[in-house]
Amino acid sequence: MFGKILVIDNEKRMCHVIKAALELDKHDVEIAYDGDAGIRTFANSEFDVVITDLKMPGKDGIAVLEYVKNSSAETEVILMTAYASAQNAVEAMRKGAYDYLIKPFDMIELKLKVKQILEKRKLTVENVNLKNRLRDKFSLENIIGQSESMQKMYQMVEKVATRDATVLIRGESGTGKELIAQAIHQLSPRSEKAFIGVNCAALTETLLESELFGHEKGAFTGAEKQKRGRFELADGGTIFLDEVGDISTAIQVKLLRVLQSKELMRVGGEQIIPVDVRTIAATNRNLEQMMKSETFREDLYYRLNVFPIFIPPLRDHREDIPELIAHFLKKNEQPEHKIDPRVVSALMKYHWPGNIRELENIIERMIILAGDDTITSEILPPQIRGIVDTQPSISLEIPDSGISIAKVERDLINNALKKAGGNKSKAAQLLGITRRKLYSMMERLNRE
The missing domain is CATH 1.10.10.60 (Homeodomain-like)
Structure with missing residues (x-):
């Protein structure tokens, strides 16, 4: 990775030696021969790294360091000096210097420090960009649906997001429960921390216990090393328990204990581990009926059902279907006029047992079948094509x-x-x- 670097030293020869060495690594390097000139140069451009001498006429290296950090906190500063002292080093580091080199130093050492700074900066930028993309993707503005029922659901999300309450998302399969869970996390004070999801229905009881709470080495056959569970990985952030209605009663007991005490013990372990986690659960099951049949614990139900959010099935907000269709067309890089209005009309009359996921899959299938042509009723699935024929x-x-x-x-x-x-x-x-x-x-x- 290449960077833009400013070298400041009243020893002109030193400036040119450093400039030549760094330019061999393809860096863009500018030089200044005293602190005042260095500050002027820095003010007129953006730099990733500033390498400055400590003792200089006029403004010294500490003054340059203070100016750089006040102007651009992300720019790193390396100080050089032939007059090393513990006091100077402590002051430089306290004021935000990345490192402190004593002259004469090995040029390879300087180049390595520059490389480390640039790699760290790249990772920071990538992390910020990723978080911004996630925040945009899972913001409420990007969740499709202007119908009254969806607007009421958004209001519930906004009310609970900034609190730390446990949320239980109810809705049929394919309604977008994980999307809503992600939106709650992104709107919460925990958004900078991890969002860890686990599909409780996809794992056996033994595997789910290990996934949720972790295990120690040798806890069971195949446990060759210690493993942290999802609760530990989500520490400080949010854990999303999808299909929570599918977990066994034995795991329900252990889950309830973690939710109540904010502590867990790994499988095969003896150490009690504190966890600071917000829990969001989701299910398409009738938990009330399961409590009556004693397949879901009543105490766990009330622990999870602090703030319930219900996502309506697509058949109850059909007026959002045209907007959803337009979104899925755009997602597949297709123009909105790609689809015949009569097809849209038929799709709005279908009952959608698979909800939004089914709609997305059908749109994608029809895009493939249509090729460069318009999507017409001839390529609708049979169960929907009949709606067009009977209009x-x-x-x-x-x-x-x-x-x-x-x-x-x-x-x-x-x-x-x-x-x-x-x-x-x-x-x-x-x-x-x-x-x-x-x-x-x-x-x-x-x-x-």
Whole structure:
């Protein structure tokens, strides 16, 4: 990795030796011959590293260090001096110097320190970028759905996110429970820490116990080394227990103990380990019915159900389907007009047992089948294609004097709005078009 470096020393020969050595590693290097010139040079550009002598006429290396750190905290400073003292070293490090080199020093040592700084800076930038991408991806603004039921759910998320309360997300399979859990984490004070998820339904009882709480070496056959569990990995952050209704009663007891005490013991271990974790659980099971049949512990239910959030099934907010379709088309780098409005209308009438996940899979399948062509009803899955075939047709008598298409469109829109009680999303659904298309038509007709 290449960096931009400023070298400051009143010994001109030293400046040029360092510049030549660093330029061999492809770094961009500028030099200044005293502290005042160095500060002026730094003020006019951005540098990753500043290498400055300590003793110089005018402003010394400590003054340069203070100016650099006040102007650009992420820029690292290496101090050089031929007059080493413990007091100077302590002061330099206290004021934020990365390191302190005593002249004469090996140039390889300096180049290694520069390399370490740049690698650390690269990792920091990548980490910040990753966190920003995650924050954007899992922000509420990027979760699709403007319907009333979804808006109410968003309000619940925003209310609980900043608290440390345990959350239980309820909803059918495919509704996006993990997406909501991620959004809660990203909006919480714990967002800088880990979000650790575990699918409780995907593991056997023995494996799940080890995954959640960890194990010591030799705890069971195959436990060849110590392993930290998901609760330990999530320390300071959030653990997401997906499909929590599928765990056995034996694991439920141990999970309840961790939630109550904020402590755990690894499988085969004796040490009690404290954990600071926020718990978000999710399930598509009827936990109330499971409590009656004694397959889910009542005390664990109340420990998890501190703040319940219900995600509605897609069939209960069909007006969001056009927006979801547009999102999935964009995700697959396809234009919104790729899909025939009649297909959108059919998709809005389907009952969606698999919810949003099923919709996404069907859109992706139809994109592949359509190739460069428009997505039409011919490539709809059979269970949805029948909806198109059974849609009623409208017979319109055209008088000898002719008819105005614009007037027909206005009448259809007005009738749809009237039937939908003024709700434009429902009116668009009745007309078999997207809400955006409805707005576009209304704007065009108002201009005509």
